[in-house]
Amino acid sequence: MKVSSFPIFTLKGVPSEAEVPSHQLMIKSGMIRKLSSGQYSWYPLGYKVVKKIEEVIRQELNNIGCREILMPTVQPAELWQDSDRWDKYGPELLRFKDRNNRDFCLGPTFEEVITDLVKNDVSSYKNLPINLFQISSKFRDEIRPRFGVMRAREFIMKDAYSFHESSICLDKTYELYKTAYKRIFERLMLDYTIVDADSGNIGGDVSHEFHIIADIGEDDLLLDKNMNGMNIEIAKVKYSEHDLSKLIKKSGLTHKKGIEVGHIFKLGQKYSTKMGASVTSNKSEVIDMFMGCYGIGVTRIVAAAIEQNYDDKGIIWPSSLSPFNAAIIEIDGNKNKNVRSLAQKLYDIMQSKKIDVILDDRQVTFGNKSKDWELIGVPNIFIIGKKESEEQLITFQRRADNKKEFVKLDDIEKLLEKLSI
RNA sequence: CGGGGUGUAGCGCAGCUUGGUAGCGCGGCUGGUUUGGGACCAGUAGGUCGUAGGUUCGAAUCCUAUCACCCCGACCA
Numbered sequence: 001m002k003v004s005s006f007p008i009f010t011l012k013g014v015p016s017e018a019e020v021p022s023h024q025l026m027i028k029s030g031m032i033r034k035l036s037s038g039q040y041s042w043y044p045l046g047y048k049v050v051k052k053i054e055e056v057i058r059q060e061l062n063n064i065g066c067r068e069i070l071m072p073t074v075q076p077a078e079l080w081q082d083s084d085r086w087d088k089y090g091p092e093l094l095r096f097k098d099r100n101n102r103d104f105c106l107g108p109t110f111e112e113v114i115t116d117l118v119k120n121d122v123s124s125y126k127n128l129p130i131n132l133f134q135i136s137s138k139f140r141d142e143i144r145p146r147f148g149v150m151r152a153r154e155f156i157m158k159d160a161y162s163f164h165e166s167s168i169c170l171d172k173t174y175e176l177y178k179t180a181y182k183r184i185f186e187r188l189m190l191d192y193t194i195v196d197a198d199s200g201n202i203g204g205d206v207s208h209e210f211h212i213i214a215d216i217g218e219d220d221l222l223l224d225k226n227m228n229g230m231n232i233e234i235a236k237v238k239y240s241e242h243d244l245s246k247l248i249k250k251s252g253l254t255h256k257k258g259i260e261v262g263h264i265f266k267l268g269q270k271y272s273t274k275m276g277a278s279v280t281s282n283k284s285e286v287i288d289m290f291m292g293c294y295g296i297g298v299t300r301i302v303a304a305a306i307e308q309n310y311d312d313k314g315i316i317w318p319s320s321l322s323p324f325n326a327a328i329i330e331i332d333g334n335k336n337k338n339v340r341s342l343a344q345k346l347y348d349i350m351q352s353k354k355i356d357v358i359l360d361d362r363q364v365t366f367g368n369k370s371k372d373w374e375l376i377g378v379p380n381i382f383i384i385g386k387k388e389s390e391e392q393l394i395t396f397q398r399r400a401d402n403k404k405e406f407v408k409l410d411d412i413e414k415l416l417e418k419l420s421i
Numbered sequence: 422c423g424g425g426g427u428g429u430a431g432c433g434c435a436g437c438u439u440g441g442u443a444g445c446g447c448g449g450c451u452g453g454u455u456u457g458g459g460a461c462c463a464g465u466a467g468g469u470c471g472u473a474g475g476u477u478c479g480a481a482u483c484c485u486a487u488c489a490c491c492c493c494g495a496c497c498a
Contacts, residue, residue: 012447012459013433017491037490092496108497143422143496157498209498218497260498297498332456367458385457395457 001324002347002359008045010372020216022306023148025315029376031302038145038153045376046302048323050156053298054135056187056320057158060180066131066160071113073137077103079112083274094141106139111271111293114161118289119277125165128279128289129173133160135298147216150259150303160294163272165279170266170290174206177264177294181210185262188301189318191308193256195221196230197263206266210296211258214307219260222253229253259304260297267291315377316399325421326350326357327378329369331385333361338389342409346382346394349412355421374399380421 009030017034018024026032031046042050058068077095080086085093086103094106107113118130135158145153160177164170178194185192190212197209209231211221223229232255235244247253272278272288281287302321309316319325328350330343343359350357358378360369366385373381383395383404392409407415 011432015432016427016434019492034490090496138498140497144492144494146492151497155498159498263498295498300498335456363456365456365458365460367456367460369459370457371459383457387457 001357002361004361006044006358008372008376009043010375018148020147020150020307021310022150022216022303025306025310025375026148026303029315032149034148038142038151040149040152040154045323049302049317049321050298052321052323053188053301054156054158056184057135057296057298060184060187061131061133061158061160063183064131064176064180066133066162066180069132069134070136071107071110071117071134073107073139074104075107075110075113077105079116079275080105083112083115083271085112092141092143094139108138108140109293109295110134110159111161111267111291112275115271115275115277115291118161118163119272119275122163122277122289123279125279125281125287128163128165129169130163131160131173132162133158133294146218148303149299150216151218152299155300156298158296158298162292162294163277164290164292165281165287167266167268167290170268170292174264174266174292177292178208181262181264181294181296184296185210185212187320188305189320190301190305192261193221193223193227193229193258195223195228195258196234208264209258209260210262210264212261212301212304212308213256214259214304215257216307217257217259219258221256221258222248223256224251224253259300259307261301261304262294262296264294265292267293310377313371313402314375317377317379319379319421322377322379324358324378325355326380326382327373327376328357328359328382328384329366329373330359330361331366331369331383333384334363336386336389339384339386342389342392342394343384345409346384346412350416353413353416355416374402380419 011028011030014024014028018027026046029045030043032040032042034040077086093108096104098104114132122128122130135156137154138157139154142151142153145151149155162170162173164173192210192212195209195211197207211217211219220232221229222232222235239247268290269288271291278286278288305321306315309318328343328346330339333340333343347357347359362369377399379399381397381399383397388394393406394409394412395404396407396415397404
């Protein structure tokens with residue numbers, strides 16, 4: 001792609017409303033713009049990162065037999081009344097009426113809709129287990145939206161649901177998701193940990209949270225040397241205040257801040273019983289289905305990843321998340337034909353190798369382009385100016401350490417292979 | 422919802438104390454010179470001063486109400 005057809009909107013300054021690094025950098029690099037409190041539009045640059053995360057999730061869930069669906073964002077109140085959550089969920093459930101005065105809400109989560117969906121089509125144990133997921137916008141009228149997309153009111157979440165005839169089958173599937181989640185966060189190259197958690201509003205008895213460790217995290221975690229542990233919420237329930245501080249001292253637990261990016265629950269029969277989602281077993285018994293649900297905060301991961309990967313110049317994307325694998329900066333390409341043709345040549349080579357590359361063909365000075373791509377955080381930057389074009393060289397800058405080196409054009413394919421981008 | 426704070430040009434801000442009809446930097450546009458680290462010169466466009474009401478001859482400035490946004494707490498991916 002070329003910048004002439006891929007608009008980027010970097011800023012020199014940053015709006016005063018952004019406090020944490022990820023929020024500032026996302027605005028400054030032009031990934032997002034605020035529409036209203038907790039609501040953001042995604043420009044191509046930011047949305048590409050979202051898509052990369054979605055694709056990893058999609059692949060790993062498909063690998064465990066989970067299939068993608070899409071459900072409506074606007075949900076009828078009746079379903080929520082069936083599950084008893086219409087009254088229990090609280091004001092973060094945004095409610096409104098349609099023209100016929102019927103009550104609706106914007107979906108913050110989809111247990112009701114999916115249970116209703118599946119119960120109408122599944123009546124035999126022979127159809128189970130079933131695993132379905134969607135990646136879609138959720139709306140929660142948060143008490144206090146914060147830190148940009150970190151805690152937004154409208155956000156993209158992957159939510160998966162499983163249905164079983166027995167708790168044993170649910171247990172097995174739950175472990176399957178846990179493994180898939182580990183693979184997802186490893187592929188995204190993020191520093192994460194898994195903790196025992198409180199299942200909160202969603203319900204159920206067993207749950208684990210996946211956290212990205214970061215100072216601005218909103219959750220308090222107690223972790224041992226192997227980074228295993230629990231959310232402090234759970235610890236408070238399990239132990240008294242006194243026992244807790246004793247336990248922390250004795251077992252050498254450390255207190256870290258985490259950003260919750262994934263949460264898996266064993267729901268059991270909570271929703272199936274309330275909503276009448278049952279199947280007939282091989283012994284002709286009617287059984288309420290056992291359910292699990294499994295969430296990943298897609299847009300939150302974008303912010304969390306930046307919190308773990310930035311310096312004073314900007315974002316430093318892990319290759320798994322970067323909107324582009326490589327950026328080519330041409331210096332004065334509008335006037336210098338040799339520069340332009342060398343840049344085009346490198347661009348063609350990369351395209352033929354299926355490298356996701358952006359060529360900066362704007363009519364701005366080198367300093368502007370350089371600052372922009374360092375800010376945007378593309379891991380591999382290639383610079384072509386007068387010197388390079390005369391000597392058939394390319395300057396290669398690695399964003400991680402900003403070191404530059406000359407590479408002969410003849411050696412460029414070797415370099416690209418070495419970088420495996 | 423409680424506490425704190427901010428609303429003036431696309432962004433960052435000054436002006437408000439002590440009322441006199443809006444300014445600076447960045448950005449934008451035009452022309453020219455530039456292009457290896459956010460260039461320079463000249464010109465130019467852009468503002469219901471968050472909104473409504475009040476006080477006054479006169480309000481960005483004083484008063485009242487209201488809205489929006491940000492930060493600290495309780496909720497969550």
